[in-house]
Amino acid sequence: MSKLAAFLTELSDHELRAFHHFRFNEFMKGSKEKITLEMEKRGISSPNPDEFEAQLKISSEDGFFPNRAALCPRCLSEKFYTRHEIETISYSIASFEVDADYKTCLVCHYSEGNDENAGKTTHVTAGGFLWRLLNRKR
Numbered sequence: 001m002s003k004l005a006a007f008l009t010e011l012s013d014h015e016l017r018a019f020h021h022f023r024f025n026e027f028m029k030g031s032k033e034k035i036t037l038e039m040e041k042r043g044i045s046s047p048n049p050d051e052f053e054a055q056l057k058i059s060s061e062d063g064f065f066p067n068r069a070a071l072c073p074r075c076l077s078e079k080f081y082t083r084h085e086i087e088t089i090s091y092s093i094a095s096f097e098v099d100a101d102y103k104t105c106l107v108c109h110y111s112e113g114n115d116e117n118a119g120k121t122t123h124v125t126a127g128g129f130l131w132r133l134l135n136r137k138r
């Protein structure tokens, strides 16, 4: 069994739908077939993207998932892991080695530590940068 096929069998029905929703288009033809096959095996039809987004929003707000806090904030997957990584951040003349625990979702690739504004880091002041560095979530 391929790595992808093995991974797919470990997903819950919800996660498989989410995986299809967020990641399907990233895959090559052969992998897409594996994803489609796994969905067919479980009798899951590919969700309508708009409906799925709406459903995610509702499920996330109505307490449908009691363990909500431990789930991925974007796709509500349980495959949301803490990844230990050393990140070297260079700023001006100084170089910092930061021990950061990022939570990363294996289903939709949401990553808690890598905020979407990462590309804008160059615009923050030195003080703001250090403040963010020291106060980032562990």
Ligand SMILES: [Zn+2]
Binding pocket: 072, 073, 074, 075, 076, 077, 105, 106, 107, 108, 109, 110
């Ligand atoms: Zn996710």
